[in-house]
Structures are given as C-alpha cells and as structure tokens.
Amino acid sequence: MISVIEVSHIYKKYKIGESPPYFTLRDAISGILQSPFRKKRETLEEDEFWALRNITFSIKQGEIVGVVGSNGAGKSTMLKTLCRITAPTRGKIILTGSVASLLDVGTGFQSELTGRENIFLNGAILGMDRNEVKCKFRDIVAFSELEKFLDTPFKYYSSGMFVRLGFAIAAYLNSEILIFDEVLAAGDDAFQKKAVNKMKELQSNGKTIIFVSHNMDLLQSLCKRVICLHKGVIEADGETRQIIQYYLEHNYQ
Amino acid sequence: MGKKTIREIIIGPKSSYHLIDLHELWQYRELLLVLAWRDIKIRYKQTLLGIAWVVFQPLINMVIFSFFFGKVAKIPSGNLPYPLFVLSGLIFWIFFSNAISNASNSLIINEDMIKKVYFPKMIAPLATILTALLDFAINLVLLAGSLLLFGRIPSMATFVILPICIIVTVITTSGIGLFLSAVNVKYRDVRYILPFFIQLLLFVTPIIYPANMLKKEHLYIIALNPMTGIVTAFRTVIERSGTIDYSLLIIGCISSLMIFFIGLVYFHKTERFFADIV
Numbered sequence: 232m233i234s235v236i237e238v239s240h241i242y243k244k245y246k247i248g249e250s251p252p253y254f255t256l257r258d259a260i261s262g263i264l265q266s267p268f269r270k271k272r273e274t275l276e277e278d279e280f281w282a283l284r285n286i287t288f289s290i291k292q293g294e295i296v297g298v299v300g301s302n303g304a305g306k307s308t309m310l311k312t313l314c315r316i317t318a319p320t321r322g323k324i325i326l327t328g329s330v331a332s333l334l335d336v337g338t339g340f341q342s343e344l345t346g347r348e349n350i351f352l353n354g355a356i357l358g359m360d361r362n363e364v365k366c367k368f369r370d371i372v373a374f375s376e377l378e379k380f381l382d383t384p385f386k387y388y389s390s391g392m393f394v395r396l397g398f399a400i401a402a403y404l405n406s407e408i409l410i411f412d413e414v415l416a417a418g419d420d421a422f423q424k425k426a427v428n429k430m431k432e433l434q435s436n437g438k439t440i441i442f443v444s445h446n447m448d449l450l451q452s453l454c455k456r457v458i459c460l461h462k463g464v465i466e467a468d469g470e471t472r473q474i475i476q477y478y479l480e481h482n483y484q
Numbered sequence: 485m486g487k488k489t490i491r492e493i494i495i496g497p498k499s500s501y502h503l504i505d506l507h508e509l510w511q512y513r514e515l516l517l518v519l520a521w522r523d524i525k526i527r528y529k530q531t532l533l534g535i536a537w538v539v540f541q542p543l544i545n546m547v548i549f550s551f552f553f554g555k556v557a558k559i560p561s562g563n564l565p566y567p568l569f570v571l572s573g574l575i576f577w578i579f580f581s582n583a584i585s586n587a588s589n590s591l592i593i594n595e596d597m598i599k600k601v602y603f604p605k606m607i608a609p610l611a612t613i614l615t616a617l618l619d620f621a622i623n624l625v626l627l628a629g630s631l632l633l634f635g636r637i638p639s640m641a642t643f644v645i646l647p648i649c650i651i652v653t654v655i656t657t658s659g660i661g662l663f664l665s666a667v668n669v670k671y672r673d674v675r676y677i678l679p680f681f682i683q684l685l686l687f688v689t690p691i692i693y694p695a696n697m698l699k700k701e702h703l704y705i706i707a708l709n710p711m712t713g714i715v716t717a718f719r720t721v722i723e724r725s726g727t728i729d730y731s732l733l734i735i736g737c738i739s740s741l742m743i744f745f746i747g748l749v750y751f752h753k754t755e756r757f758f759a760d761i762v
Contacts, residue, residue: 245760256671311759315495315602318756324495330602338600343526352522355515356601 233327235408235439236290236313241322243283243308243463282308283319284463292407295430295440297450297471299478300460306443309460310334310412313441328407328439331357333414336393342386346377346396349385353400367403374429375399390417402429409433412443427453447475503752508604515603519594519611523586524618538619539626542578546571549692559693563723568627568634572722573691573715575623579653580711581682583616587661588668589675595762605755609661613654620650631722638722645721645728649714652740656710659744662751669754669762690715695732703732710736710743 283305290296300306311317313324314332339356340349350371354364372378375395380388388396394417401409409430415423430440430453444450450457450471457474459467461481467474509516528534546567553559554566561569587609591598594608631638668674689709690698695716698706706712713736717728 255673256677257673259671312495315493316599317759319495319497321497324493326493326495329491330493332601334600339597341522341526343529344522348522348525352518355512355518356597356603358512358515358603360514 233292234289235292235327236288236441237325238289238313239287239323241283241286241309241312241319241324242281243305243312243317244320245280245282246278282463283312286322286463286465288458288465288468290439290441292439293434293437294456295434295442295454297454297457298441298443298460299445299447299450299457299474303462304460305463306460307334307412308463310410310441310443314410326408329358329405330408330410331401331404331406332410332412333397333401334410334412336390336397336414336417338397340385340393340397343384345384346381346388350396350400353397354404357401357404357406359404363405371396371399371403374403374425391419391422394418395422398426398429402426402433407438409438409440411441413445415444415449416446423449447479450475499752499756503748504606505604509606512604512607516607516611516614519607520614520618523612523615535622538622542571542574542623542626545574545578549574553692560697562694562696562719563725564636564719565634568630568636568722569694569719570692571627571630572719575620575627576649576653576711576715576718577686577689577691578623579616579620580657581686582619583613583653583657584660584664585675585678585682586612586616587657588664588678590661591665591669591758591762592672592675598762599759605758606662606751609665609751610658613657613661616657617650617654636722637724639724641721641728642718645717648733649718652710652714652737655744656740659740659747662744662747666751666754666758669758685709694719695729704735707732707735708739710740712736 286305286309298306298309308317310332311334312319313326314330314334316334339353341352344352350368351361351364354361372381375392375398377392377396380392394414398411398414398418401411415426418426427449430442434440442450442453454471456469457471458465459474459478466481467477549570550567554561554570559566564572590608590612591605597603598605598608664674664678686692688706689711690706691711695703695706695712703712713729713732713734717730717733720726720728
C-alpha cells in the first residue's frame with residue numbers, strides 16, 4: 232500500500248507576546264515615527280510557543296488513524312497544517328489526493344441560508360462542483376436524517392444537526408483523505424454508531440481517515456493505530472490498545 | 485468512483501512558486517459563484533430595499549450631482565445632458581468603489597471559513613467583485629433606460645469599448661481588492677480609512693467633471709487611476725462625438741495591470757498566515 236500522507240519534521244511556531252505587534256495601521260505608523268531606526272519590536276524567546284515540534288509520521292491508504300492528546304497538545308494545530316489551513320514553520324507534508332476536513336461543528340455554514348443551500352455551499356467549499364453535490368445530495372440528506380429541515384434556515388438548527396450534516400457532506404463527497412476533529416461528540420450515540428460504520432465503509436473503499444477524539448471507546452472501535460501527542464511532540468505511535476493504555480497511564484487528561 | 489486525477493499536494497513553510505494556481509482556481513470555480521450568490525442572497529434577505537438599493541445609489545447621486553454640479557456650478561458636460569454625463573461615470577465609479585470596499589472586508593467576513601477549511605483564499609475577494617459586477621449590470625440597464633429617455637443612441641463602438649472598460653475595471657478592482665483584503669487582515673483600521681480615500685479619489689477622477697477641463701499634464705497623472713481612461717472613453721462612445729483619447733486608456737490599462745500584479749504578489753506573500761492572524 233502506498234502512503235498517502237507523508238509528514239516529515241513539522242514544526243509550528245506561534246508568537247504569544249502580551250500584545251501582538253501592530254494590529255492597527257495607526258499603531259504601526261506611530262511605532263515607526265517613535266522609533267524609526269528599530270525595525271521591529273524584538274521578539275523575546277519567551278514570546279515564542281512551539282505548538283508542534285518535529286512531527287513525523289506517514290499514513291498508508293485505507294488506514295484509519297486516531298489522534299489522542301490532552302488539551303493544548305497540538306492536535307488541532309497538526310490537523311490544521313495537514314488541511315493547509317496554516318503553514319508549518321518548518322518541515323514538509325506530502326499529501327496524495329484531495330482532503331475533506333471537518334474541524335469544527337458547522338464550519339462555513341451560513342446561518343441565513345437553508346439546509347439545502349448550505350449543502351451546496353459546503354460542497355463548493357470542499358472543492359466539489361454542483362453536479363457532484365447533486366449526485367450525492369439524496370445520500371447526504373438521508374444519512375443526516377434532516378429531510379424535514381432542508382428548507383429551514385440554518386440558524387434554527389441544533390449543534391447535533393450541524394454535525395450530522397457536516398459529517399455527511401464530508402463523508403459522501405469524493406475526497407481521498409478525510410480529517411475529523413472531535414466533532415462527533417455533539418452527536419448522540421445512535422449517530423456516533425452510524426458515523427463509525429460509515430467510516431469503516433469508507434475505509435474499505437480505500438479512503439484514508441484521521442480522527443481526533445477523547446472518546447477511547449470510539450477510538451478502540453474504529454482505529455487500528457493511534458498517535459499520542461503531548462506538548463507538541465509525538466509521544467507514542469502504534470497499536471490502538473497499547474497507546475490508549477499508555478495515554479491513560481500517563482494521565483495526560 | 486473518482487474521475488479526478490490525483491494530485492500530489494506538498495505543504496511546506498515557503499509559498500509556492502506559482503503566483504496563481506489556475507488549476508486550483510478552476511477546481512474551486514463553483515465556490516466563487518456560490519460565495520457571490522450567497523452575498524447577493526443574504527443582502528436581499530436582510531435589507532428592506534433589496535434590489536432597489538442597487539439602482540437607488542446611482543439615481544440619488546445623479547439627482548444630487550446634477551443639481552449642484554450641473555445646475556448650480558454649471559460644470560460643462562460635453563454633448564451630453566449633465567444627468568446622463570454624470571450617470572455614465574457614476575455607474576463605473578459605484579462598481580469600482582463597491583468592489584474595492586467589499587473586497588477589502590471579504591477575508592474578515594469569511595474568517596470562520598479561513599480558520600476551519602482550506603480553499604484558495606483569493607476566491608473570497610474575487611467573489612465580492614463578481615457581486616459588484618452583477619450590480620453594475622443592473623445599473624447598466626438603468627443607464628440604457630435613461631439614454632433612451634433622453635433619446636440618445638450610443639455609437640456602435642460602444643460594443644467594443646464597453647467590454648474593454650468592464651475588463652479593465654475588473655482587473656483593477658481585483659488588484660486593489662486582493663491587496664486591501666490582505667492588508668485588512670493585519671491592520672484592522674484600514675476599513676475605517678478606506679471610505680475616506682474612496683471619497684477623495686472620486687474628486688481626482690473625472691466623474692463629475694469632464695476630463696478635458698484639466699490640463700494635459702495633470703490629466704496624465706490622473707490617468708494613473710484606470711477609471712479615468714475608462715470613463716472618458718465610455719463617455720466618448722455614448723455621446724457620439726469626438727475621438728477616444730487612447731493615450732488615457734492605454735495609461736489606464738498599463739496601470740491596471742501593474743495594480744493587479746502588485747495586489748497579487750502581496751496577497752500571495754501573506755495568504756499563508758491569514759489563518760493565524762485573522
């Protein structure tokens with residue numbers, strides 16, 4: 232099997248100074264006027280925060296890989312670099328195939344528009360054309376069980392409904408790689424079960440899935456492999472049961 | 485299942501060498517349309533006047549300007565009655581100013597999307613220009629109606645000049661829009677300063693007065709704003725008199741391409757950090 236995600240030595244730095252340097256043009260201009268010879272406020276070492284350090288792994292086609300880690304471990308940052316939302320400070324990622332991601336409940340959904348309109352909007356955000364979305368429209372609606380609410384504006388949807396629709400759109404469109412960040416938590420048990428089955432089905436069709444969760448049962452039932460992040464570093468990477476045990480023992484939670 | 489060719493995506497700390505990824509833009513063309521359509525839809529759902537607002541803006545401007553500049557100040561308007569003269573300039577001006585002010589806010593408005601999904605960021609400002617173009621089309625109908633009302637038939641050259649004018653305006657506003665949207669992500673006060681500058685720019689562009697009121701050497705400086713050449717050429721063909729001042733149009737075209745290039749380069753250099761600072 233070929234590896235579809237190849238991550239090598241990724242670093243990500245954020246600046247966490249007390250006040251971000253120059254957020255208004257006015258400040259920038261007065262800053263220059265006050266000290267024209269100082270190019271920029273010198274950044275102190277403490278201002279830097281490495282959200283990711285030397286992250287290296289590869290994922291083969293058809294794998295479902297879980298990611299665990301306590302809050303602030305860098306899970307979301309890692310997913311964001313994989314989705315090309317934010318650029319790594321150093322390192323390289325090679326992705327083979329298109330990526331669909333669901334990093335938050337209801338991303339890109341527009342509250343004024345109806346469910347139907349939002350399906351097309353979201354499909355377009357994921358880079359699909361209208362015909363592709365049309366083909367999958369019934370499946371998406373059926374899976375999310377939102378037939379009755381298709382013409383209701385999105386602002387009246389519950390967070391569970393957001394997740395169901397968001398997941399369905401990501402799952403049914405033709406992306407080779409799917410990335411989910413702790414989104415199923417807003418759905419009920421029945422939906423979670425349904426989503427797990429769907430992901431297994433996608434896997435058998437050759438899709439690759441990365442899945443962040445704090446729900447150990449969900450990880451256990453879904454993935455053979457889990458990556459454990461801690462403070463921006465990969466602490467462990469391997470068979471699900473061992474990693475979960477390791478994670479719970481170290482009690483990062 | 486997938487008929488698409490699988491592309492390898494390489495992600496690294498440096499910007500890609502391509503200033504513009506046409507393949508990717510084409511792939512996301514649907515998003516461009518959907519975002520423009522969303523803007524229009526939301527605008528009409530939330531505003532009382534809806535579509536009437538589009539024509540309200542040039543109409544009110546035309547009435548006010550015709551009274552003060554045409555009647556009171558007696559600014560010459562060539563062969564055209566002043567209301568037609570000013571309306572023909574205003575529809576381009578409104579296109580220009582709405583496009584750049586909406587584009588400059590486009591990334592901030594789509595903050596949520598930028599932070600949570602990947603898409604070519606350029607789509608956001610470009611979609612607002614598409615929306616402005618649609619409004620322009622409506623205003624063009626308004627102008628056509630007004631011309632008929634006054635019994636004026638534009639010359640056949642309009643069919644050549646008008647598309648050129650539209651294309652140059654789109655290129656110019658895209659360039660300014662790309663630049664300002666990127667600047668606006670970092671410096672949030674730009675959007676408060678911008679209306680003031682647009683206002684100033686109106687007076688240094690021959691919209692409410694004819695270009696030939698100015699000295700040649702001043703005119704060439706003002707022609708650096710592509711809208712000068714555009715509006716002047718457009719008026720020449722609708723008033724059916726005189727010849728088009730191609731020098732102004734050419735200066736405008738060159739300037740427009742330069743503006744576009746600068747906007748594109750700046751956008752390309754900064755877009756990788758939008759998600760971190762927006």
